[in-house]
Amino acid sequence: MLLIAKLKGNAQRWLHASATRILESTDQLCEQLILTFEVKMSKGEMRNAFQKREWHPDEKFAVYFEDKVMLANDINIDLEELLENIIEGIPAPALRNQARIQCFSEPMQNLRAFSEVRLPKHKTAVHQSSSSKHLTGGGAANKDLRCANCNSKGHFARECLKPKREPGSCYACGAFGHFV
Incomplete structure (x- = not known):
């Protein structure tokens, strides 16, 4: 009964296509499901x-x-x-x-x-760059922007690919008490 209750989609339709399948053993049902739905890739x-x-x-x-x-x-x-x-x-x-x-x-x-690195989302990056061009008057001004996370020029902190840094810590090593 548990197996029958867990089947979804095509497997559920396959099960109910024949009235006798519900009476078969779990082992037989599993064998038939594998034969029917297994996809072999080269x-x-x-x-x-x-x-x-x-x-x-x-x-x-x-x-x-x-x-x-x-x-x-x-x-x-x-x-x-x-x-x-x-x-x-x-x-x-x-x-x-x-x-x-x-x-x-x-x-x-x-x-x-x-593990802590995130890729920028394409839509956000396109939207961000177009809105920053609008605010600054052109694409050349983007070079003057500085990231609050890594201190590199040309992008905002929310677009930064590096792991998030603790505020007040060094941009390079993450330690407190000095800056690169």
Whole structure:
């Protein structure tokens, strides 16, 4: 009864398409469900799905990371290729370069390093840049803006790709008592 109650969508329609299915054992139902709905992908298709998977602005890095690792488990790749493909799935070139500079030797180091980093949302960045052009009178003035988070020129703190810094701490190392 629990299995029948948990079925949704096409699986539920499949179950009720035949009046005798509800009387079958759980093992038989599971076998038939697998035969009916299992999608087998070739190794090439699995590799393509792995390589195409990118980190999206609306998700945390950890979600992207775990999904990429699960896809890698299906195709059995080596550690170095996994690390390179995780980095390649980061859409921001500056973050990709930063990940390469770190020379991570295992995937978990990558996860720890990017756990607090957020990608800018495309709509917000476009809206922000157009509104700042309107306020400042042109795109050239954007170069004079300073980020309150990292102290870099050309963007606002809400567009900053670096982890949020404690107010009053150093822009480079995060310690109190000095500034870069």
